[in-house]
Amino acid sequence: MPELPEVEILKRSLEGQLMHSTIDRLEKTRDNIRYRLSSQLEKNVQAAKIIMLRRRAKYLVIDLNNAYSIIIHLGMSGRLRLQPNNYEIQKHDHVIFHLQNEQKLVFNDARRFGMVYAIATSLTDAQFFYNLGVEPLSDNFTLTYFTEKILRRNMPIKTLLMDNQIIVGIGNIYASESLFIAKIDPRKPSNTLTNEEINRLILAVQNVLSKAIDAGGTTLKDFVNGDNKAGYFQQQLQVYARHKQQCLNCSAIIEKIKQAGRATFYCPDCQK
DNA sequence: AACTATACCTGCAAGC
DNA sequence: TGCTTGCAGGTATAGT
Numbered sequence A: 001m002p003e004l005p006e007v008e009i010l011k012r013s014l015e016g017q018l019m020h021s022t023i024d025r026l027e028k029t030r031d032n033i034r035y036r037l038s039s040q041l042e043k044n045v046q047a048a049k050i051i052m053l054r055r056r057a058k059y060l061v062i063d064l065n066n067a068y069s070i071i072i073h074l075g076m077s078g079r080l081r082l083q084p085n086n087y088e089i090q091k092h093d094h095v096i097f098h099l100q101n102e103q104k105l106v107f108n109d110a111r112r113f114g115m116v117y118a119i120a121t122s123l124t125d126a127q128f129f130y131n132l133g134v135e136p137l138s139d140n141f142t143l144t145y146f147t148e149k150i151l152r153r154n155m156p157i158k159t160l161l162m163d164n165q166i167i168v169g170i171g172n173i174y175a176s177e178s179l180f181i182a183k184i185d186p187r188k189p190s191n192t193l194t195n196e197e198i199n200r201l202i203l204a205v206q207n208v209l210s211k212a213i214d215a216g217g218t219t220l221k222d223f224v225n226g227d228n229k230a231g232y233f234q235q236q237l238q239v240y241a242r243h244k245q246q247c248l249n250c251s252a253i254i255e256k257i258k259q260a261g262r263a264t265f266y267c268p269d270c271q272k
Numbered sequence B: 001a002a003c004t005a006t007a008c009c010t011g012c013a014a015g016c
Numbered sequence C: 001t002g003c004t005t006g007c008a009g010g011t012a013t014a015g016t
Helices: A004-018 A039-045 A121-128 A143-151 A157-161 A172-181 A195-214
Strands: A022-028 A048-056 A059-064 A068-073 A078-083 A093-099 A104-109 A115-120 A255-259 A262-266
Touching (some): A004 A048, A004 A059, A004 A078, A004 A195, A022 A039, A039 A068, A059 A121, A068 A078, A068 A121, A115 A121, A143 A157, A143 A195, A157 A172, A157 A195, A172 A195, A172 A262
Antiparallel strands (some): A022 A048, A022 A093, A048 A059, A068 A115, A078 A104, A093 A104
């Protein structure tokens, strides 16, 4: 479900309501999702006050006033929603944060690819996020940085765009969309991109992600923010899931191929 | 080292 | 209708 824009929207939808809330206790309905839900987790969040919400890559970070942070990843199908006190647990609700104001922050994840973890705040960057590349919407995403990474790799540029050690937050939807906007063939080996193409790609990535955030994210199937509201960027998708349909720019037929095990969509005429 | 395939899990749609 | 198959927004790990 969630790539950078969706997690950013989730963060923005929750921070106003969660800031300064206190977590009474944590309830879990099973011991593991993607990883084991440690017994430390309950202890580390109990009676703690939420002081900050952050996003790093596709992770949502909830900083607590007890020097711990909750790190949440939605995987493919995860949802995190704020529910009223009379909410009843539903299928695939795995972790429930009971807040002091009687509301419940509920982590639901049918496929259980997501994660909920608690770690000392001081260790989040050093231990948990140390392996991650640049944030595409930050000043660190420069032509110099990206060129250096791209030119030393031979893999298809679409696959590289999804490599979190180089650049974070771009998943399967926005990789295809960015390459369409940049007019670059997704199969093109990274080290054959020209300076001009790399420049276009940087702008395209930032443009697509910003617009997706403005639209509240992409809801193909089940993405919702913390208030249970869907996004509407799917209405602006140019190529993703549009195979066999006409290109909105040139009317050629959009193609679907498989790269590194993932579907890729592109216009054979616009993208060279 | 660079790159690809696989595993994890449930739900759903397409095809037979 | 009902069954089987494949695919889905992610990513860690095993294998080439």
